[in-house]
Amino acid sequence: MGHQCLVAEYATREKLAVAVEALQKDGYGADDFSVVTPSDQSHDVANEGASNDRASSPPAEKTTGAATLAGGAIGALLAAPTMIGPFLVAGPIAGMAAGAVGGGLLASMKTWGLDDKASANYETNLNSGSSLIVIEGDKAKLNAAAQTLQTCDPVSIDRYEA
Incomplete structure (x- = not known):
């Protein structure tokens, strides 16, 4: 009973x-x-407040390098989303979801421990415009994540045995 999955839904x-x-x-x-x-x-939620203003001259080399490193850490999650049916999946589960492409997102959700009813509910909610955050890990990691995510007004936060 070590590995679990946490799914938080946002409207x-x-x-x-x-x-x-x-x-x-x-x-x-x-x-x-x-x-x-x-x-x-789009998966640009991490850059929601970013400005599109550009400087009139390019930044110095050190600034460019630091910005590249910092932006890479934030952008890695959002840079390579995978299209699964009518959904975009970004992050470590993207490969798993892509591997289940024949069954779509529903098939990949089963590998996270979700039953058919829960998977179908999430798929319906996604089709209605909701979004999900999925975290896999041990109980301690998921307890901390659930506490953080609960402060952000989720529709639901559920745990599943992976």
């Missing part, structure tokens, strides 16, 4: 962005959680 993109930011502030990196959204939503 709006704004709440999802707050939840991702909260996880990042608690030290969770791109390899620690995954984001599942409808395909018509």
Whole structure:
């Protein structure tokens, strides 16, 4: 009974962005959680407040290097989303979801320990515009993540045995 899965559902993109930011502030990196959204939503939730203004001259080399390293850590989760049916999956579960492409997202959710009813409910909610944060790990990791995610007004937070 060591490995579990935590699934947090968020009704709006704004709440999802707050939840991702909260996880990042608690030290969770791109390899620690995954984001599942409808395909018509982009995975730029970590950069929600970023400005599109550009300087009139390019930054110095040191600034560019530091920005690349910092941006890489945040952008790794969001840089390579995988399309699974009508959904985008980013993070460590993207490979698992892509491997289940024949059965789509529903098939990959079963590997996380979700039964058919829970998987179908999540798929229906995703089709209606909700987004998911999925975290796999041991009980201590999921307890800490659940505590953080609960502060971000989720629709639900559920645990499953993987």
